[in-house]
Amino acid sequence: MNPVFDKTGSLHKTLAYEILSGFYPAGSKLPSERDLSEKYRISRNTVRLTLEELEAAGAIRRRPRSGAVVTADAPAILRAAPAAQAELSAALILPPDQISNPVVQAIFTVFCKYCSEKVRISVVFIDQLASEDFRSLRADMAILFAVPEAAVRRRLAQRIGRLVLLNATAGDCDYIAPDNRLAGRLIAEHLLECGHRSIGGVTFDDRDPGSDFRQRLDGCAEVFDAAGAALHLTRISALKFSDARFRRKLVEPMVKAGHSALIGGCDAIAAELCAAVFAAGKRVPADVSIAGFDDQFYTQFMLPALTTVKYPAEAIGIHLAAVTDELLAGRDGHIRKLVPPILVKRASILNLPHRTEGEEE
Incomplete structure (x- = not known):
């Protein structure tokens, strides 16, 4: 059961759900303000206000130096809290090939966990939008994943009240997206720290x-340019990259050119780069280091385990649930938020020997 709480905000939603699910049963202590602040990356003031509101509702009891304790009446109080709007319709719109994307699954698992039971969710594929059945599509909110075309967004905006883009940013609609530029900087800074100065990059066009x-x-390019390092970027079509012979022909000149590291625009590209390096008779990371983005589930099991940047799917799902809370409460719910990713250092990047100034590479 999804709890409905009269105060909005992701921390409210999270704590209410965990109390109702029995994770924090009656009589148990909640984490300290500092621990909650660090866990959810929010300010101590936000945590304090949330705890004050829970206490005012009777869901917790606070004592100096003893922390916050869940009351016996907390489950009944949280279940009985009214919502300002009876129902909200949300349509997830995405290309058909994205339905199996682990990132999409992770975001919406968290979203469904924390959103109100009064949110009605439907899934609509982009291809369906042109059909007769979906030309009359109406929803209070459209959640877009991998829908970069501005023309599609403009058509949707004519019949749907709120558009929220999840995996990218755009000037014409709201978004909750990972800070992808920061993700690139994290990878680039790590490569520079490990002594890499000539790097190849492969991404989809x-x-x-x-x-x-x-x-x-x-x-990535911003950091390398500032450090005087070279990023040689190749943009390719997804169709071409699916050809193993093409991948090998792509990687071989990069290795011969002396690139000590290759960056894939996502983990899938990075994994294919690893395979192409091995097929070319080279080793990762002894001959070529590899890095990716997203921290897909398989990256930790690769040989070697892939250095990557974790996609903040859980945080995005929680923020998305908070937007639906705002709309249910009758507020505008507008949001344009970049969620910071986390660098995951593993074995696919080699720490090169330190070179003194002027020494040839």
Whole structure:
């Protein structure tokens, strides 16, 4: 059961759900203000206000130096809290090939966990939008994943009240997206720390300046340019990259050119780069270091385990649930938020020997 709480905000939603699910049963202590602040990356003041509101509702009891304790009446109080709006319809709109994307699954698992039971969720594929059945599509909110085309967004905006883009940024709608430019900077800074100065990058050809692929490699380029290092970027079509012979022909000149590291625009590209390096008779990371983006589930099991940047799917799902809370409460719910990603250091990047100034590489 999804709890409905009269105060909005992701921390409210999280604590209410955990109390109702029995994770924090009656009589148990909640984490300290500091621990909650660090866990959810929010300010101590926000935590304090949330706890004050829970206490005012009778869901917790606070004592100096003893912390917050869940009351016996907390489950009944949280279940009985009214919502300002009876129902909200939300349509998830995405290309058909994205339905199996682990990132999409992770975001919506968290979203469904924390959103109100009064949110009605439907899934609509982009291809269906042109059909007769879906031309009359109406929803209070459209959640877009991998829908970069501005023309599609404009058509949707004519019949849907609120558009929220999840995996990229755009000037014409709200978004909750990973800070992809920061993700690129994190990878680039780590490579520089490990002594890499000549790097190759491979990503899918994407002309949208707000796309995740574009911003990740732009972030890398900013750091390398500032450090006087070289990033040699290759943009390719997804169709060409699916050809193993093409991948090998792509990687071989990069290795021969002396690139000590290769960056894939996502983990899938990075994994294929690893395979192509091995097929070329080279080793990762002894001959070529590899890095990716997203921290897909398989990256920790690769040989070697892939250095990557974790996609903040859980945080995005929680923020998305908070937007629906705002709309249910009758507020505008507008949001334009970049969620910071986390660098995951593993074995696929080699720490090169330190070179003194002027020494040849």
